[in-house]
Amino acid sequence: MSAGLIAQYAVIAALVAASLLYTLRKLAPTLAAQRQAALAATLLKPGRGPFAQRVGRALQPRGATGNCADGCGTCGSCGPTPAAEGKKSERPLTFYPPRK
Known part of the structure; x- marks a missing residue:
């Protein structure tokens, strides 16, 4: 195997891993x-090296600040929902016959 082919496989593997992480975070x-958070806690254990500590601090998820600007949505008080305003939040599906 040549060095160019190994580099190509490494780039493809990195792109697939990045796509997988992006999809996981979205879905x-x-x-x-x-x-x-579990990975950050593992890296922040006492006795780890300074590099592992820095990476662990960088990986810690942001905590909720308690205001509505952080977008956590845990309290349910970040504004009225469309159903509470009297608007329909769901739209029925409409099926049309196939064109001829």
């Missing part, structure tokens, strides 16, 4: 935040 944000 399962709670799971991704839990795993990120």
